[in-house]
Amino acid sequence: MTARAGITFVPRLLPAPEAAAYLGVSASKLATLNIPRKELGAKRLYDRLDLDAYASELPYEGDSQGDEDAAACDRAFGITR
Secondary structure, eight states, X not given: OOTTTTOOSOOSXXXXXXXXXXXXXXXXXXXXXXXXXXXXXXXXXXXXXXXXXXXXXXXXXXXXXXXXXXHHHHHHTTOOO
């Protein structure tokens, strides 16, 4: 049995595949985003609070900041229209 078998909440520190799933992007897309990682021995982990902060800073579609901000958000998530 692994240490995470009974966890029913999102851990604070996440490896890349789980961090990507948390944001709803691919692991390769996550690697291109400017989100810092923490070091824990040889592991490189994403802090859930940093992931939340990144997502919170993205503009909403149709926001009054203009079409360019929406296009930047689409590019950040790899969406082409």
